[in-house]
Amino acid sequence: xxxxxxxxxxxxxxxxxxxxxxxxxxxxxxxxxxxxxxxxxxxxxxxxxxxxxxxxxxxxxxxxxxxxxxxxxxxxxxxxxxxxxxxxxxxxxxxxxxxxxxxxxxxxxxxxx
Amino acid sequence: xxxxxxxxxxxxxxxxxxxxxxxxxxxxxxxxxxxxxxxxxxxxxxxxxxxxxxxxxxxxxxxxxxxxxxxxxxxxxxxxxxxxxxxxxxxxxxxxxxxxxxxxxxxxxx
Numbered sequence: 417x418x419x420x421x422x423x424x425x426x427x428x429x430x431x432x433x434x435x436x437x438x439x440x441x442x443x444x445x446x447x448x449x450x451x452x453x454x455x456x457x458x459x460x461x462x463x464x465x466x467x468x469x470x471x472x473x474x475x476x477x478x479x480x481x482x483x484x485x486x487x488x489x490x491x492x493x494x495x496x497x498x499x500x501x502x503x504x505x506x507x508x509x510x511x512x513x514x515x516x517x518x519x520x521x522x523x524x525x526x527x528x529x
Numbered sequence: 530x531x532x533x534x535x536x537x538x539x540x541x542x543x544x545x546x547x548x549x550x551x552x553x554x555x556x557x558x559x560x561x562x563x564x565x566x567x568x569x570x571x572x573x574x575x576x577x578x579x580x581x582x583x584x585x586x587x588x589x590x591x592x593x594x595x596x597x598x599x600x601x602x603x604x605x606x607x608x609x610x611x612x613x614x615x616x617x618x619x620x621x622x623x624x625x626x627x628x629x630x631x632x633x634x635x636x637x638x639x
Contacts, residue, residue, distance in 0.1 A: 449627065451629075457631070458617075458629055458630065458631035458632060459573075459617065459629035459631075460629075461626060461627060461628070461629075464625070464626070471625070472624060472625065472626050474626075506572055506573070513625075514625060516561065516578075516621075517563070517575060517578060518563075518575070518619075518627065519575065520565075520572040520573045520574070521572060522571070522572050523572050
């Protein structure tokens with residue numbers, strides 16, 4: 417089985433721009449979670465989707481949003497980028513609603529200048 | 530108070546020794562516990578999961594869970610230089626939300 421894929425792998429943007437990141441989960445997995453990883457804060461939960469519904473949301477401003485499509489692929493969008501949004505954005509997929517085990521994609525490294 | 534706490538390290542052990550990594554969590558009703566390994570510049574990969582009190586062994590890795598003390602540990606026996614990485618403790622808490630510790634950096638010295 418192919419693993420979790422994320423595109424793009426690297427991205428450079430400037431302050432004020434917006435960005436959309438994509439995640440394709442492992443085939444058959446219906447739950448997708450997004451995390452932001454920075455050296456100082458570690459892995460922080462952004463949101464989780466299951467069957468196109470957002471089930472959980474972390475403590476991030478409304479500039480961060482996401483969605484999931486019927487094929488379980490997910491996108492996250494960050495609007496009005498700030499320097500502090502520079503981070504590794506990781507997507508993780510799991511099979512069912514209880515997301516017992518999460519498998520991570522390679523991540524998208526975002527640099528905001 | 531953070532949901533999941535780990536010593537950031539760095540932890541250095543000689544090759545062949547036992548590395549001991551520790552993690553505490555705050556949500557008493559947490560149900561599932563995971564250890565991930567993350568090499569520099571890579572994404573986390575699952576090493577072990579544990580759900581019940583006691584020990585769970587998988588090869589050179591042993592996870593230990595003590596729900597009364599809200600404590601999870603990972604022992605790596607016969608440590609190898611290839612084990613050098615950051616180890617992340619993760620807890621699935623109420624509402625099915627995952628919380629991660631900030632990770633412990635392990636260096637195995639040949």
